[in-house]
Amino acid sequence: MIGELIKGLGVTIKHALTSKRVTIEYPEQKRTLGPRARWRHVLLRHEDGLERCIGCSLCAGACPARCILVEAAENREGARYSPGERYAKVYEINMLRCIFCGYCQDACPVEAIILRPIYEISEYTRDAEIYTKDMLLMPYPNPQTEDLGNTNA
């Protein structure tokens, strides 16, 4: 019995001293993600600040988890949000249901939504996991690199 314990301890010590560490000190350290990592969504804008999204709901239709809600409205004179006839008045994603498949990105005809390598998306409440349009829309006029997740950190 004692011999088995000593043998097991020896295996543990040997691995602790000779094996390469596979864990990191998160969040101080972060792993580099692959170039095609898909996490948090971002709704993009055109260079002039207009929203790319035209409220067509194709992303919602393509979503296998049914976690996207789009409510479109007409652009009007003096209240134009997108170049098209319509824009997304409401755009929400339930991140608790999202499986990060990227089908929404693939389905979008105007490249308005993109999944970026931003993986720190934990929240303290379920309600906070309903991402609203304000949360998803790219800041304007000065988007920060981290807003788009280009740091790949």
Ligand code: SF4
């Ligand atoms: S990544 Fe997939 S599951 Fe998530 S919102 Fe897009 S289509 Fe739906």
Ligand code: SF4
């Ligand atoms: S993100 Fe793209 S697919 Fe979804 S409603 Fe907007 S324009 Fe349509």
